[in-house]
Amino acid sequence: xxxxxxxxRAFARPDRGRSAAxxxxxxxxxxxxxxxxxxxxxxxxxxxxxxxxAGHRVAVYERGATHGGGVGRFERDGFAFDTxxxxxxxxxxxxxxxxxxxxxxxxxxxxxxxxxxxxxxVFADGTAVTLPNASxxxxxxxxxxxxxxxxxxRWSDLVNRAREVWDATRRPxxxxxxxxxxxxxxxxxYPALRxxxxxxxxxxxxxxxxxxxxxxxxxxxxxxxxxxxGLDPRAAPASASVLTYLEQTFGSWYARxxxxxxxxxxxxxxxxxxxxxxxxxxxxxxxxKDGRAAGIELADGTTVTADAVVAGVGPEQLARLLPPEAxxxxxxxxDGGGGGGAEAPLGRFSVLLALRGARPAEAPHRTVVHPAxxxxxxxxxxxxxxxRRRAAAPAPGPGVARAPTVTVSRPADPELVPDGDHEAVTLxxxxxxxxxxxxxxxxxxxRTADRLVSAAEAAVPDLRGRLLWREIRTPYDAARETGVAxxxxxxxxxAGAGGRYLAPANPAQLPGLYRVGGWSHPGGGLAHAGMSGxxxxxxxxxxxxxxxxx
Numbered sequence: 001x002x003x004x005x006x007x008x009r010a011f012a013r014p015d016r017g018r019s020a021a022x023x024x025x026x027x028x029x030x031x032x033x034x035x036x037x038x039x040x041x042x043x044x045x046x047x048x049x050x051x052x053x054a055g056h057r058v059a060v061y062e063r064g065a066t067h068g069g070g071v072g073r074f075e076r077d078g079f080a081f082d083t084x085x086x087x088x089x090x091x092x093x094x095x096x097x098x099x100x101x102x103x104x105x106x107x108x109x110x111x112x113x114x115x116x117x118x119x120x121x122v123f124a125d126g127t128a129v130t131l132p133n134a135s136x137x138x139x140x141x142x143x144x145x146x147x148x149x150x151x152x153x154r155w156s157d158l159v160n161r162a163r164e165v166w167d168a169t170r171r172p173x174x175x176x177x178x179x180x181x182x183x184x185x186x187x188x189x190y191p192a193l194r195x196x197x198x199x200x201x202x203x204x205x206x207x208x209x210x211x212x213x214x215x216x217x218x219x220x221x222x223x224x225x226x227x228x229x230g231l232d233p234r235a236a237p238a239s240a241s242v243l244t245y246l247e248q249t250f251g252s253w254y255a256r257x258x259x260x261x262x263x264x265x266x267x268x269x270x271x272x273x274x275x276x277x278x279x280x281x282x283x284x285x286x287x288x289k290d291g292r293a294a295g296i297e298l299a300d301g302t303t304v305t306a307d308a309v310v311a312g313v314g315p316e317q318l319a320r321l322l323p324p325e326a327x328x329x330x331x332x333x334x335d336g337g338g339g340g341g342a343e344a345p346l347g348r349f350s351v352l353l354a355l356r357g358a359r360p361a362e363a364p365h366r367t368v369v370h371p372a373x374x375x376x377x378x379x380x381x382x383x384x385x386x387x388r389r390r391a392a393a394p395a396p397g398p399g400v401a402r403a404p405t406v407t408v409s410r411p412a413d414p415e416l417v418p419d420g421d422h423e424a425v426t427l428x429x430x431x432x433x434x435x436x437x438x439x440x441x442x443x444x445x446x447r448t449a450d451r452l453v454s455a456a457e458a459a460v461p462d463l464r465g466r467l468l469w470r471e472i473r474t475p476y477d478a479a480r481e482t483g484v485a486x487x488x489x490x491x492x493x494x495a496g497a498g499g500r501y502l503a504p505a506n507p508a509q510l511p512g513l514y515r516v517g518g519w520s521h522p523g524g525g526l527a528h529a530g531m532s533g534x535x536x537x538x539x540x541x542x543x544x545x546x547x548x549x550x
Contacts, residue, residue, distance in 0.1 A: 041069025046533025078418025188496030237496030347475030
């Protein structure tokens with residue numbers, strides 16, 4: 001399917017002629033205004049570029065030394081690695097951003113290509129399957145060959161039901177700012193639940209997957225895609241199946257030179273639109289005057305006046321910046337993945353591997369190595385049982401499961417290696433947040449890295465024999481670089497579970513203050529960050545009347 005078929009209309013044009021009760025605090029900033037942006041993440045830069053094109057004076061203040069937020073890069077000895085997202089889904093979001101903010105389209109700034117095959121999966125019993133990119137028929141054939149006749153049809157039927165989730169939630173979750181009345185998103189729209197297949201109320205993703213797919217390996221394939229977004233499949237609503245639908249329908253895309261090049265291109269576009277950047281400038285407070293945001297105070301005591309403030313930081317960071325009366329009403333973070341009181345969202349543990357020897361031409365860009373017991377991994381990553389109150393102290397256990405799900409990334413990209421006789425490989429696994437595990441413990445990090453390398457040998461033969469060096473990155477590294485104390489990665493927003501998986505609305509409690517990026521509506525993910533930037537720009541330019549689509 002052409003990915004433009006589902007280009008969110010919110011990014012095509014604002015709908016000025018309608019009035020509806022959107023989230024509290026949405027108000028229009030009239031005329032040429034001064035906009036102060038806290039943070040230079042992807043959502044913040046997306047908003048900044050759009051606001052600059054609309055005629056506003058935009059200044060970005062970033063505590064770190066560079067732009068991009070979680071879309072980072074590590075370089076050593078001619079090798080280069082992405083330290084954030086390795087692939088992009090729904091590139092139409094960024095295509096629209098570049099069309100709306102300049103003459104050069106995205107493809108003139110970043111070389112994007114579809115990853116084909118979309119990925120491979122290796123299971124503990126030796127079963128392996130390689131799935132083509134954005135080909136429903138190809139996926140059905142591959143699954144039948146790997147798991148037996150009928151497997152592909154069962155998978156296809158589930159993805160078709162996930163499309164109904166997409167149709168039901170696309171507009172309120174992705175096309176429009178979050179409504180003040182969230183009742184429509186409280187119930188899980190997964191069709192099997194509405195049709196009474198599960199008699200005791202909404203069932204979580206894992207239960208739905210195992211009942212409908214019957215093969216536990218096939219269910220693990222679906223569950224692993226939710227886990228990659230930081231979700232506990234035992235607690236996440238069945239609507240999380242929409243994440244699989246999006247990837248399979250619109251494909252996976254890679255930027256030559258790594259996904260960091262997308263952040264570089266967006267930064268360059270902001271500069272071309274005369275957005276001002278100040279790095280090493282940490283915000284200490286959001287200033288208020290006459291009951292609305294009036295600027296920011298920096299850590300060095302500098303005061304920046306503004307007509308509106310856009311905050312691309314996490315909820316805890318934002319709460320520390322707000323005046324007491326506004327902080328009291330600050331929205332909580334999205335659910336941590338366990339549902340009903342889990343600890344902070346998961347982070348990522350990565351091992352960056354510099355290998356001697358050329359990358360085999362037939363190697364998939366991405367391979368997921370599955371453990372023998374996924375439930376054991378979920379129990380270790382989400383020690384607070386779904387629906388229970390959070391324990392007074394973090395539960396003991398490893399930072400990464402003893403037998404983890406490991407994603408092996410092997411881009412066919414000559415810009416990431418010193419020459420054709422070397423390969424850059426990244427291993428990634430879900431990890432508990434830095435507030436639950438002391439990720440400054442070097443011995444713990446080394447032991448964890450060894451487990452990932454052992455698992456990855458199922459996907460990369462003679463991995464240890466080819467190793468030149470490795471670099472370990474933990475949630476603590478993410479905490480240092482992004483300012484999010486937990487080192488967590490924001491989870492995707494989902495309908496269901498009583499609204500616990502919805503991110504905070506873009507307009508904050510304090511009028512004139514707006515949240516942007518993965519920690520705000522519509523939640524985590526590279527494409528979602530671009531969506532949040534479009535929504536915030538629309539709210540500032542057109543106010544509460546902006547609905548995004550008809």
